[in-house]
Amino acid sequence: MISRDKVEAVLSRIRPLLQADGGDIVLVEVDDCSAGVRLTGMCAGCPSARMTLYDGIETILRDEIPELGSLRLV
Amino acid sequence: MTTVSSPSDSVLVGRSAKMRALLEFLNVISNSESTVLITGESGTGKEVTATLIHQSSRRKHRPFIAVSCALFSETLIESELFGHERGAFTGAVKDRPGRFELAEGGTIFLDDVDDVPIAMQVKLLRVLQNRTIERLGSTRTLPVNVRIIAGTKRDLRHMVAEGKFREDLYYRLNVLPVMLPPLRERRDDIPLLMDHFLERYFRRRGDDTPAISAGTKEAFMRYDWPGNVRELENACERIAQTCTCGTMRIGCVSMSILSQAAKRPPVAHTLPSSLDEATPISLDARLQELEASLIGWALKVSNGNKSKAAELLRVKRSTLGDRIERCGLGRAEAAEKVDRRVAVPA
Numbered sequence: 001m002i003s004r005d006k007v008e009a010v011l012s013r014i015r016p017l018l019q020a021d022g023g024d025i026v027l028v029e030v031d032d033c034s035a036g037v038r039l040t041g042m043c044a045g046c047p048s049a050r051m052t053l054y055d056g057i058e059t060i061l062r063d064e065i066p067e068l069g070s071l072r073l074v
Numbered sequence: 075m076t077t078v079s080s081p082s083d084s085v086l087v088g089r090s091a092k093m094r095a096l097l098e099f100l101n102v103i104s105n106s107e108s109t110v111l112i113t114g115e116s117g118t119g120k121e122v123t124a125t126l127i128h129q130s131s132r133r134k135h136r137p138f139i140a141v142s143c144a145l146f147s148e149t150l151i152e153s154e155l156f157g158h159e160r161g162a163f164t165g166a167v168k169d170r171p172g173r174f175e176l177a178e179g180g181t182i183f184l185d186d187v188d189d190v191p192i193a194m195q196v197k198l199l200r201v202l203q204n205r206t207i208e209r210l211g212s213t214r215t216l217p218v219n220v221r222i223i224a225g226t227k228r229d230l231r232h233m234v235a236e237g238k239f240r241e242d243l244y245y246r247l248n249v250l251p252v253m254l255p256p257l258r259e260r261r262d263d264i265p266l267l268m269d270h271f272l273e274r275y276f277r278r279r280g281d282d283t284p285a286i287s288a289g290t291k292e293a294f295m296r297y298d299w300p301g302n303v304r305e306l307e308n309a310c311e312r313i314a315q316t317c318t319c320g321t322m323r324i325g326c327v328s329m330s331i332l333s334q335a336a337k338r339p340p341v342a343h344t345l346p347s348s349l350d351e352a353t354p355i356s357l358d359a360r361l362q363e364l365e366a367s368l369i370g371w372a373l374k375v376s377n378g379n380k381s382k383a384a385e386l387l388r389v390k391r392s393t394l395g396d397r398i399e400r401c402g403l404g405r406a407e408a409a410e411k412v413d414r415r416v417a418v419p420a
Contacts, residue, residue, distance in 0.1 A: 013336040021289035021324045022370030039325075041374065048316035049325020056329020060336075 002068055004030045010064050011037070014057060018043070025057065033069035035061070086119060086126060087270045088263040092255045103250045104130040109202065110223040111187075111247045113230070114254025117304030120225040123252060124183040133221055136180030141173050144186035151194055153210045155184075156201075162211025174207050177220045187224040187247065188233060195240045202246040222247075257299040257306065264294050264306070271307045272322070275314030284317060288367045289324040296335040362400075369397055 004027065011025055018024055023041030030036075037057065043049035050073065058071035086097060103110065104127050112120045121140055128138040146154050153162070157172030173182060184190075190198060201207055202222065206215045224247045233239035257264070268286060276283045299305050313326045324332065368387065372394075376382035384394040 014332065017289050017293055017324050017332060017336055019289075019374060020292055020367050020370065021287045022366075022373055023289075023324065024374060041370075043323050043325030046318045046323075046325055048318055049323065052316075052327070052329060053325050056332060059329060060333045 001032055002030050002035060002065060006065055007035050007061065007068075010061055011057070014060065018053075025053070028074050033067065034072060035068060036072040036074040038074055085270075086122060087267050088260060089266060090260040090262045092260050093263060096252070096254070099252065100127060101130070103127065103252075105132060106250065107221055108249045109221075109247055110250045110252055111230070112223065112225045112252045112254060114225075114227065115256050115302055116227050117302030118254035118256060119303055120185060120227075120254060121183060123254060124181070124185075124223045124225065127223060128181040128183075128221075131181070131221070133180045137177050138181050138183070139173050139177040140183040140185060142185045144189040148191040148194065151190065152197065156197070156207045156209055158210035159212040162209070166211065169209075172207065172209065174201065174218050174220055175216070177218075179219055181221045181223060183223045183225060185225040186227070188226045188228045188230060188239060192238070192240065195243050199240065199243045199246060202243070257302045261295055264299075265291060267303060267306055268294060268310060271310035272314060275311045279314055285321045287321060287323040288364075288370075290322050290327055293324060293327050293332055293335040297331045298334065365397060369394070373398075 007027055007030055011027060015025060018039075018041070021041070021043070023039065023043050026038045026040060028036045028038050039050060039053055043053060054071070054073050061068050061071060086093065086100075088094070088097075100123070110124075110127060112123050114120050114123075124140065125138060128134060141154065143151060153166075153170070153172065155172045155174055157170050157175055158166050160166055160168050184198075201218070205219070206217050208215055230239055230244050230248070234241045234244050257267075268291070269283070272286070273283045294306070294309075301308075309328060309331060312328060313322055317326050327335075369383070372383035372386045373380070376386060380394055380398075381391050384391045387394065389397070
Protein backbone atom coordinates (compact mmCIF):
# COMPACT_ATOMS: atom_id res chain seq x y z
CA MET A 1 0.00 0.00 0.00
CA ILE A 2 1.36 3.37 -0.95
CA SER A 3 1.54 5.87 1.85
CA ARG A 4 -0.98 8.65 1.39
CA ASP A 5 1.25 10.95 3.41
CA LYS A 6 4.16 10.36 1.05
CA VAL A 7 2.04 11.25 -1.97
CA GLU A 8 0.64 14.29 -0.20
CA ALA A 9 4.17 15.41 0.73
CA VAL A 10 5.23 15.41 -2.92
CA LEU A 11 2.04 17.09 -4.07
CA SER A 12 2.39 19.76 -1.42
CA ARG A 13 5.53 20.98 -3.15
CA ILE A 14 3.80 21.41 -6.48
CA ARG A 15 0.56 22.73 -4.99
CA PRO A 16 1.61 26.32 -4.11
CA LEU A 17 2.43 27.04 -7.74
CA LEU A 18 -0.95 25.73 -8.89
CA GLN A 19 -2.70 27.64 -6.14
CA ALA A 20 -0.98 30.86 -7.12
CA ASP A 21 -2.88 30.51 -10.38
CA GLY A 22 -6.17 29.69 -8.68
CA GLY A 23 -5.88 25.97 -9.35
CA ASP A 24 -5.25 22.97 -7.18
CA ILE A 25 -4.59 19.27 -7.15
CA VAL A 26 -6.62 17.04 -4.86
CA LEU A 27 -5.48 13.57 -3.86
CA VAL A 28 -8.66 11.56 -4.20
CA GLU A 29 -7.57 7.99 -3.61
CA VAL A 30 -4.53 5.83 -3.01
CA ASP A 31 -4.41 2.06 -3.37
CA ASP A 32 -1.81 -0.71 -3.67
CA CYS A 33 0.16 0.67 -6.54
CA SER A 34 -1.61 3.71 -7.87
CA ALA A 35 -3.05 7.04 -6.88
CA GLY A 36 -5.90 9.12 -8.21
CA VAL A 37 -5.83 12.91 -8.30
CA ARG A 38 -8.18 15.57 -9.52
CA LEU A 39 -7.09 18.85 -11.01
CA THR A 40 -9.33 21.72 -10.14
CA GLY A 41 -9.49 25.39 -10.97
CA MET A 42 -7.68 27.28 -13.64
CA CYS A 43 -5.95 24.66 -15.73
CA ALA A 44 -8.48 21.87 -15.26
CA GLY A 45 -10.32 22.65 -18.47
CA CYS A 46 -7.33 22.98 -20.77
CA PRO A 47 -6.36 19.78 -22.61
CA SER A 48 -2.71 20.82 -22.92
CA ALA A 49 -2.44 21.68 -19.26
CA ARG A 50 -4.16 18.48 -18.18
CA MET A 51 -1.70 16.44 -20.19
CA THR A 52 1.32 18.37 -18.95
CA LEU A 53 0.29 18.25 -15.35
CA TYR A 54 -0.81 14.61 -15.56
CA ASP A 55 2.45 13.46 -17.15
CA GLY A 56 4.57 15.71 -15.03
CA ILE A 57 3.02 14.94 -11.69
CA GLU A 58 3.18 11.23 -12.46
CA THR A 59 6.88 11.53 -13.29
CA ILE A 60 7.66 13.48 -10.14
CA LEU A 61 5.68 11.07 -7.98
CA ARG A 62 7.32 8.00 -9.52
CA ASP A 63 10.71 9.58 -9.06
CA GLU A 64 10.19 9.85 -5.35
CA ILE A 65 7.85 6.90 -4.78
CA PRO A 66 9.16 4.11 -7.02
CA GLU A 67 6.46 1.69 -5.91
CA LEU A 68 3.83 3.93 -7.53
CA GLY A 69 2.72 2.16 -10.67
CA SER A 70 0.42 4.72 -12.20
CA LEU A 71 -1.40 7.92 -11.56
CA ARG A 72 -5.01 8.37 -12.56
CA LEU A 73 -6.87 11.57 -13.23
CA VAL A 74 -10.30 11.17 -11.67
CA MET B 75 26.77 24.95 -39.82
CA THR B 76 27.06 28.26 -41.60
CA THR B 77 24.51 30.90 -41.01
CA VAL B 78 24.04 34.24 -42.52
CA SER B 79 22.46 36.42 -39.93
CA SER B 80 18.79 37.24 -40.06
CA PRO B 81 18.57 40.72 -38.57
CA SER B 82 15.06 40.46 -37.14
CA ASP B 83 15.91 37.54 -34.90
CA SER B 84 19.24 38.84 -33.64
CA VAL B 85 18.63 40.83 -30.55
CA LEU B 86 19.97 40.71 -27.04
CA VAL B 87 17.21 41.30 -24.54
CA GLY B 88 17.90 42.52 -21.04
CA ARG B 89 17.80 45.46 -18.73
CA SER B 90 19.73 43.94 -15.84
CA ALA B 91 22.89 45.71 -14.74
CA LYS B 92 24.99 42.93 -16.33
CA MET B 93 23.26 43.16 -19.67
CA ARG B 94 23.35 46.94 -19.79
CA ALA B 95 27.07 46.88 -19.15
CA LEU B 96 27.46 44.25 -21.86
CA LEU B 97 25.43 46.17 -24.43
CA GLU B 98 27.40 49.34 -23.77
CA PHE B 99 30.65 47.42 -24.20
CA LEU B 100 29.41 45.91 -27.48
CA ASN B 101 28.68 49.41 -28.74
CA VAL B 102 32.23 50.42 -27.97
CA ILE B 103 33.87 47.44 -29.69
CA SER B 104 31.64 47.00 -32.72
CA ASN B 105 33.63 49.35 -34.91
CA SER B 106 36.98 48.03 -33.82
CA GLU B 107 38.87 45.63 -36.06
CA SER B 108 40.27 43.61 -33.19
CA THR B 109 39.54 39.99 -32.42
CA VAL B 110 36.71 39.28 -29.99
CA LEU B 111 36.45 36.27 -27.69
CA ILE B 112 32.91 35.55 -26.54
CA THR B 113 32.68 33.22 -23.56
CA GLY B 114 29.35 31.93 -22.34
CA GLU B 115 27.48 28.76 -21.47
CA SER B 116 25.44 27.00 -24.09
CA GLY B 117 22.33 29.00 -24.96
CA THR B 118 23.53 32.35 -23.64
CA GLY B 119 23.60 33.91 -27.11
CA LYS B 120 27.15 33.73 -28.40
CA GLU B 121 26.16 33.65 -32.05
CA VAL B 122 23.52 36.33 -31.55
CA THR B 123 26.17 38.51 -29.95
CA ALA B 124 28.62 37.87 -32.79
CA THR B 125 25.90 38.73 -35.31
CA LEU B 126 25.13 41.95 -33.47
CA ILE B 127 28.79 42.96 -33.42
CA HIS B 128 28.97 42.33 -37.16
CA GLN B 129 25.74 44.18 -37.90
CA SER B 130 26.78 47.27 -36.03
CA SER B 131 30.26 47.32 -37.57
CA ARG B 132 31.51 48.90 -40.78
CA ARG B 133 31.59 45.38 -42.22
CA LYS B 134 27.82 44.93 -42.00
CA HIS B 135 27.27 44.90 -45.76
CA ARG B 136 29.85 42.16 -46.21
CA PRO B 137 29.36 38.47 -45.29
CA PHE B 138 28.96 37.12 -41.78
CA ILE B 139 30.11 33.51 -41.72
CA ALA B 140 29.51 31.41 -38.62
CA VAL B 141 31.34 28.09 -38.26
CA SER B 142 31.14 25.66 -35.38
CA CYS B 143 34.59 24.17 -34.99
CA ALA B 144 33.04 21.26 -33.08
CA LEU B 145 31.42 19.95 -36.24
CA PHE B 146 34.52 18.92 -38.11
CA SER B 147 37.00 16.16 -37.65
CA GLU B 148 40.67 17.00 -37.27
CA THR B 149 41.29 16.32 -40.94
CA LEU B 150 38.29 18.21 -42.27
CA ILE B 151 38.56 21.40 -40.28
CA GLU B 152 41.59 22.71 -42.15
CA SER B 153 39.90 22.33 -45.51
CA GLU B 154 36.67 23.84 -44.15
CA LEU B 155 38.40 26.93 -42.78
CA PHE B 156 41.08 27.49 -45.39
CA GLY B 157 39.71 25.68 -48.44
CA HIS B 158 41.57 23.27 -50.70
CA GLU B 159 42.97 22.93 -54.20
CA ARG B 160 41.87 20.29 -56.60
CA GLY B 161 43.67 17.02 -55.88
CA ALA B 162 44.79 18.04 -52.39
CA PHE B 163 43.28 14.84 -51.03
CA THR B 164 41.09 11.96 -52.20
CA GLY B 165 37.75 13.42 -53.12
CA ALA B 166 39.03 16.95 -53.66
CA VAL B 167 37.76 17.05 -57.23
CA LYS B 168 37.76 20.81 -57.58
CA ASP B 169 39.09 23.95 -55.96
CA ARG B 170 37.04 25.03 -53.00
CA PRO B 171 37.35 28.22 -51.00
CA GLY B 172 37.33 27.95 -47.21
CA ARG B 173 35.22 29.87 -44.74
CA PHE B 174 37.87 32.55 -44.32
CA GLU B 175 37.74 33.33 -48.04
CA LEU B 176 33.94 33.30 -48.00
CA ALA B 177 33.98 35.87 -45.21
CA GLU B 178 36.25 38.24 -47.18
CA GLY B 179 35.60 41.83 -46.15
CA GLY B 180 33.23 40.69 -43.41
CA THR B 181 33.32 38.76 -40.17
CA ILE B 182 33.99 35.11 -39.37
CA PHE B 183 32.56 33.65 -36.17
CA LEU B 184 34.53 30.62 -35.02
CA ASP B 185 32.25 29.03 -32.45
CA ASP B 186 33.48 26.26 -30.14
CA VAL B 187 37.03 27.41 -30.79
CA ASP B 188 38.09 25.22 -27.85
CA ASP B 189 37.36 22.22 -30.09
CA VAL B 190 40.05 23.16 -32.60
CA PRO B 191 42.67 20.38 -32.43
CA ILE B 192 46.00 21.48 -31.02
CA ALA B 193 47.82 20.86 -34.34
CA MET B 194 45.34 23.12 -36.09
CA GLN B 195 45.68 25.83 -33.45
CA VAL B 196 49.13 26.73 -34.81
CA LYS B 197 47.65 27.36 -38.23
CA LEU B 198 44.90 29.49 -36.77
CA LEU B 199 47.50 31.46 -34.89
CA ARG B 200 49.32 32.15 -38.14
CA VAL B 201 46.14 33.53 -39.71
CA LEU B 202 45.62 35.81 -36.74
CA GLN B 203 49.19 37.05 -36.90
CA ASN B 204 49.71 37.39 -40.63
CA ARG B 205 46.15 37.75 -41.92
CA THR B 206 46.98 35.31 -44.67
CA ILE B 207 45.80 31.78 -45.47
CA GLU B 208 46.98 28.94 -47.61
CA ARG B 209 44.51 26.55 -49.16
CA LEU B 210 45.15 22.89 -48.46
CA GLY B 211 47.42 21.55 -51.19
CA SER B 212 48.50 24.99 -52.31
CA THR B 213 51.65 26.96 -51.74
CA ARG B 214 50.02 30.25 -52.69
CA THR B 215 49.52 32.62 -49.79
CA LEU B 216 46.27 34.57 -49.95
CA PRO B 217 45.70 37.72 -47.93
CA VAL B 218 42.39 37.81 -46.06
CA ASN B 219 40.56 40.82 -44.73
CA VAL B 220 38.32 39.26 -42.13
CA ARG B 221 37.37 40.26 -38.60
CA ILE B 222 37.58 37.27 -36.28
CA ILE B 223 35.16 36.59 -33.47
CA ALA B 224 35.72 33.39 -31.51
CA GLY B 225 33.21 31.73 -29.21
CA THR B 226 33.64 29.19 -26.46
CA LYS B 227 31.63 27.69 -23.65
CA ARG B 228 34.73 26.63 -21.76
CA ASP B 229 37.23 28.58 -19.73
CA LEU B 230 40.14 28.86 -22.15
CA ARG B 231 42.55 29.96 -19.43
CA HIS B 232 41.83 26.71 -17.67
CA MET B 233 42.45 24.79 -20.91
CA VAL B 234 45.75 26.66 -21.34
CA ALA B 235 46.79 25.61 -17.83
CA GLU B 236 45.94 22.00 -18.71
CA GLY B 237 47.98 22.18 -21.91
CA LYS B 238 44.90 21.67 -24.11
CA PHE B 239 44.89 25.12 -25.66
CA ARG B 240 47.86 27.08 -26.93
CA GLU B 241 48.69 30.02 -24.73
CA ASP B 242 49.80 32.22 -27.64
CA LEU B 243 46.55 31.59 -29.48
CA TYR B 244 44.56 32.35 -26.35
CA TYR B 245 46.18 35.76 -26.04
CA ARG B 246 45.67 36.46 -29.75
CA LEU B 247 41.96 35.67 -29.43
CA ASN B 248 41.35 37.31 -26.09
CA VAL B 249 41.92 40.88 -27.26
CA LEU B 250 38.35 42.01 -26.63
CA PRO B 251 36.79 39.57 -24.18
CA VAL B 252 33.00 39.43 -23.94
CA MET B 253 31.50 37.36 -21.13
CA LEU B 254 27.85 36.38 -21.51
CA PRO B 255 26.23 35.80 -18.13
CA PRO B 256 24.14 32.66 -17.59
CA LEU B 257 20.44 33.39 -17.29
CA ARG B 258 20.35 32.35 -13.63
CA GLU B 259 22.68 35.27 -12.90
CA ARG B 260 20.33 37.77 -14.48
CA ARG B 261 16.95 36.57 -13.34
CA ASP B 262 15.59 40.12 -13.48
CA ASP B 263 15.59 39.77 -17.25
CA ILE B 264 13.41 36.65 -17.29
CA PRO B 265 10.03 38.49 -17.48
CA LEU B 266 11.39 40.68 -20.26
CA LEU B 267 12.65 37.66 -22.20
CA MET B 268 9.32 35.89 -21.68
CA ASP B 269 7.45 38.87 -23.13
CA HIS B 270 9.89 39.05 -26.04
CA PHE B 271 9.70 35.38 -27.07
CA LEU B 272 5.97 34.96 -26.36
CA GLU B 273 5.23 37.98 -28.48
CA ARG B 274 7.36 36.49 -31.28
CA TYR B 275 5.75 33.04 -31.18
CA PHE B 276 2.17 34.22 -30.71
CA ARG B 277 2.64 36.65 -33.59
CA ARG B 278 3.82 33.75 -35.75
CA ARG B 279 0.64 31.94 -34.73
CA GLY B 280 -1.31 35.03 -35.69
CA ASP B 281 -2.56 35.72 -32.18
CA ASP B 282 -2.15 38.45 -29.62
CA THR B 283 0.19 37.72 -26.75
CA PRO B 284 -1.94 36.49 -23.86
CA ALA B 285 -1.64 37.55 -20.24
CA ILE B 286 0.90 35.66 -18.14
CA SER B 287 -0.31 34.37 -14.79
CA ALA B 288 1.53 35.11 -11.56
CA GLY B 289 2.20 31.39 -11.06
CA THR B 290 3.84 31.00 -14.47
CA LYS B 291 6.06 34.01 -13.89
CA GLU B 292 7.02 32.70 -10.48
CA ALA B 293 7.89 29.25 -11.88
CA PHE B 294 10.01 30.83 -14.64
CA MET B 295 11.76 33.02 -12.09
CA ARG B 296 12.58 30.12 -9.77
CA TYR B 297 13.86 27.75 -12.45
CA ASP B 298 17.62 27.62 -13.02
CA TRP B 299 17.57 27.49 -16.85
CA PRO B 300 20.62 25.26 -17.44
CA GLY B 301 20.03 25.72 -21.18
CA ASN B 302 19.87 29.50 -20.66
CA VAL B 303 18.02 31.78 -23.08
CA ARG B 304 17.70 29.04 -25.69
CA GLU B 305 15.83 26.86 -23.20
CA LEU B 306 13.58 29.76 -22.22
CA GLU B 307 12.88 30.46 -25.87
CA ASN B 308 11.88 26.82 -26.42
CA ALA B 309 9.63 26.93 -23.35
CA CYS B 310 7.91 30.00 -24.79
CA GLU B 311 7.50 28.37 -28.19
CA ARG B 312 5.93 25.36 -26.53
CA ILE B 313 3.48 27.59 -24.65
CA ALA B 314 2.53 29.40 -27.83
CA GLN B 315 1.75 26.07 -29.45
CA THR B 316 -0.28 24.57 -26.63
CA CYS B 317 -2.06 27.40 -24.79
CA THR B 318 -5.80 27.10 -25.33
CA CYS B 319 -7.37 29.46 -22.84
CA GLY B 320 -5.90 32.83 -23.74
CA THR B 321 -3.99 33.18 -20.48
CA MET B 322 -0.73 31.53 -19.75
CA ARG B 323 -1.01 29.55 -16.60
CA ILE B 324 1.01 27.07 -14.65
CA GLY B 325 -0.36 24.17 -16.69
CA CYS B 326 1.35 25.62 -19.77
CA VAL B 327 4.77 25.27 -18.14
CA SER B 328 6.74 22.12 -18.84
CA MET B 329 6.92 19.82 -15.88
CA SER B 330 10.70 19.93 -15.62
CA ILE B 331 10.44 23.65 -14.94
CA LEU B 332 7.52 23.18 -12.59
CA SER B 333 9.13 20.40 -10.58
CA GLN B 334 12.38 22.27 -10.07
CA ALA B 335 10.49 25.45 -9.27
CA ALA B 336 8.45 23.52 -6.72
CA LYS B 337 11.62 22.57 -4.85
CA ARG B 338 12.85 26.13 -4.55
CA PRO B 339 11.90 28.91 -2.23
CA PRO B 340 10.04 31.83 -3.79
CA VAL B 341 12.21 34.39 -5.49
CA ALA B 342 12.00 37.66 -3.66
CA HIS B 343 11.51 40.51 -6.05
CA THR B 344 14.64 42.36 -5.10
CA LEU B 345 14.71 45.96 -6.02
CA PRO B 346 18.07 47.67 -6.55
CA SER B 347 18.87 50.21 -3.88
CA SER B 348 20.59 52.79 -6.04
CA LEU B 349 19.36 54.70 -9.07
CA ASP B 350 22.40 53.54 -11.07
CA GLU B 351 21.31 49.91 -10.99
CA ALA B 352 17.58 50.54 -11.03
CA THR B 353 15.61 49.48 -14.08
CA PRO B 354 11.97 50.40 -14.58
CA ILE B 355 9.38 48.00 -13.18
CA SER B 356 5.72 48.28 -13.96
CA LEU B 357 3.82 49.17 -10.80
CA ASP B 358 0.53 48.26 -12.47
CA ALA B 359 1.81 44.87 -13.60
CA ARG B 360 3.20 44.06 -10.14
CA LEU B 361 -0.06 45.12 -8.46
CA GLN B 362 -2.08 43.07 -10.92
CA GLU B 363 0.04 40.00 -10.20
CA LEU B 364 -0.60 40.42 -6.52
CA GLU B 365 -4.29 41.05 -7.09
CA ALA B 366 -4.65 37.94 -9.25
CA SER B 367 -2.91 35.73 -6.73
CA LEU B 368 -5.06 37.05 -3.83
CA ILE B 369 -8.28 36.65 -5.79
CA GLY B 370 -7.15 33.15 -6.79
CA TRP B 371 -6.56 32.35 -3.14
CA ALA B 372 -9.96 33.71 -2.05
CA LEU B 373 -11.82 31.79 -4.76
CA LYS B 374 -9.93 28.66 -3.84
CA VAL B 375 -10.64 28.72 -0.11
CA SER B 376 -14.26 29.69 -0.67
CA ASN B 377 -14.67 26.84 -3.17
CA GLY B 378 -15.46 29.23 -5.97
CA ASN B 379 -18.25 30.98 -4.06
CA LYS B 380 -17.81 34.58 -5.19
CA SER B 381 -19.88 36.11 -2.38
CA LYS B 382 -17.73 34.41 0.22
CA ALA B 383 -14.56 35.28 -1.69
CA ALA B 384 -15.69 38.91 -1.82
CA GLU B 385 -16.21 38.88 1.94
CA LEU B 386 -12.74 37.45 2.47
CA LEU B 387 -11.24 40.24 0.39
CA ARG B 388 -13.53 42.89 1.89
CA VAL B 389 -14.79 44.05 -1.48
CA LYS B 390 -18.29 44.16 -2.92
CA ARG B 391 -19.46 41.08 -4.81
CA SER B 392 -19.81 43.18 -7.99
CA THR B 393 -16.29 44.61 -7.56
CA LEU B 394 -14.87 41.12 -7.28
CA GLY B 395 -16.65 40.14 -10.50
CA ASP B 396 -15.02 43.05 -12.31
CA ARG B 397 -11.60 42.24 -10.91
CA ILE B 398 -11.92 38.57 -11.86
CA GLU B 399 -12.59 39.65 -15.43
CA ARG B 400 -9.73 42.12 -15.38
CA CYS B 401 -7.25 39.48 -14.21
CA GLY B 402 -8.46 37.01 -16.84
CA LEU B 403 -9.56 34.56 -14.18
CA GLY B 404 -13.10 34.42 -15.58
CA ARG B 405 -12.30 32.15 -18.50
CA ALA B 406 -10.58 29.63 -16.28
CA GLU B 407 -13.56 29.60 -13.99
CA ALA B 408 -15.76 28.66 -16.90
CA ALA B 409 -13.27 25.96 -17.80
CA GLU B 410 -13.49 24.63 -14.28
CA LYS B 411 -17.25 24.34 -14.49
CA VAL B 412 -16.90 22.28 -17.64
CA ASP B 413 -14.41 20.10 -15.88
CA ARG B 414 -16.66 19.57 -12.89
CA ARG B 415 -19.38 18.32 -15.18
CA VAL B 416 -17.20 15.55 -16.49
CA ALA B 417 -15.30 14.75 -13.31
CA VAL B 418 -16.12 11.52 -11.54
CA PRO B 419 -17.03 12.16 -7.88
CA ALA B 420 -14.47 10.92 -5.39
